[in-house]
Amino acid sequence: MYVEIRKAGFVNKGAALMLHAALQQVQRNLPAAKVVMEPGRAKSPYPYVNRASLGLYQKAWLWRAGIPFGDLAAVVPAGIREQYGVVLDKEVDVVLDAAGFAYSDQWGPDLSEELARSSKRWKKNGSKVILLPQAFGPFRDQKSKDAVKAFVENCDLIFAREQISYDYLTEIVGERDNIKLAPDFTNLITGTLPSYFDPEIHQVCVVPNCRMLDKTGDSVAQGYVPFLQRATKMLVERGAKPFLLIHEGEGDARVAEQVSQAVGGLPILRETDPLAIKGILGACRGTLGSRFHGLVSALSQGVPSLATGWSHKYQMLFADYGFAEGVLNINLSDEELSSALDYLTDPAQMQALSTRLNAHSGELKTRTQAMWNEVFELIGQHGSTQLAKGVALGAGR
Structure with missing residues (x-):
């Protein structure tokens, strides 16, 4: 056959x-x-x-x-x-x-x-x-x-x-x-964790998506990189040790470089093995992502996650995991963004969210x-x- x-x-x-x-x-x-x-x-x-x-x-x-x-x-x-x-x-x-x-x-x-x-x-x-x-x-x-x-x-x-x-x-x-x-x-699918992954410096994973620049309206396209820069700066200030992960190609890499440089030079991981990428997303403490399958990899392993997206598939994915509020509007005020990031940095909120995600993951x-x-x-x-x-x-x- x-x-x-x-x-x-x-x-x-x-x-x-x-x-x-x-x-x-x-x-x-x-x-x-x-x-x-x-x-x-x-x-x-x-x-x-x-x-x-x-x-x-x-x-x-x-x-x-x-x-x-x-x-x-x-x-x-x-x-x-x-x-x-x-x-x-x-x-x-x-x-x-x-x-x-x-x-x-x-x-x-x-x-x-x-x-x-x-x-x-x-x-x-x-x-x-x-x-x-x-x-x-x-x-x-x-x-x-x-x-x-x-x-x-x-x-x-x-x-x-x-x-x-x-x-x-x-x-x-x-x-x-x-x-x-x-x-x-x-x-x-089960991921594999690469030997270079260091949980001491790779804690909150930021996954950019260049489709946020060419599949959205002007206001989102122009505001996407500044949004990621604001969010990563807040994560750095909280001691959350953010890092960037490239999920696809040079377009995502260019966005990652802009974000990294704006906040003092964050680590950027460029992994080619999709199973290793899933392993990384399962081992980090939290994720702020815009790549759909990067988010699936995190959510399905109970990793607290926030998202921005360019189509209905992001909202529906987070609804499936019982966390519809996890899809963010890039025009959030600093106060609103700070509150959302608590899901990735506050131990009590992280644990409660992880428990919720794991329950839905089992059903899915x-x-x-x-x-x-x-x-x-x-x-x-x-x-x-x-x-x-x-x-x-x-x-x-």
Whole structure:
């Protein structure tokens, strides 16, 4: 059986964590399956060396002008393709889409249209298509709405990870048996703590996000860095020993440098291993973050956390953990910001919040496991059907 994991990646550490989480579940539940990933385009977030390091097969996948040139690999005999680890799109039995947040007008209609086009092809091939828990919408562009209608028809299971995303889908297509709710699925993954982490100097983790500069209105975009500078200065003054952690690329690093320099030179950790990043976020005393999966990593481990965000997914995440007030407006007064930071520095408030987060985390992990159980039950049914077809074909020869 070939199982494709798509739209996860390596540059964005949230996407990398989703890849590890999905890969871990496939290996545990389908040990004989071969996991496939497409190469992507130039400057892809799925470079060959990273795919190869995880033992992933390479899908022959190249679309240009709406034409699937990857199909040309079919002229190569199957034995040779296997030797080089190349898989045809039509050979994929199950597609697990781990986009996180791609299908929305905030990214334009192109990604939704690509999913509509590809899922139609997969359905025709007999592949099972499952959209793992992710955020959706809003969909106000007619092209996006048409694409949603198409991919909902073609997908076997679609998991919205919170109610707003669920509503954005169902307001277009109505309540459907294949559209369900399930939380972010990286909460089951265990992190690893790197040897250089020093709890004496790495105590409150600040995780910047350059999307706060280009996916928000002017007032938020212009106020974001000053907000982080105000907050980290207050943390320094409290002796909270803040440090910065890069969750994705140079854009986040530039924000981190501005914040660090403004408050006298804070430590900046640049970790490439997503499991180590989760380990760091689990070991620190508190987090002030703007990267969604960085916040999931902290909240799911009971670490007191505050956030700023650029889409509905942040508010809904904190609501899931029973701490809706943890998502901050960057225009808070100094007095209001100081009061919020007590959640990260006052021992009594920290302990009470950690207890609350851990209780909700346990519930969310149970729901995540139930989601995976449903996914693999569907895959098992599909595998049995494919096997029965193969036996019937063999008997008819």
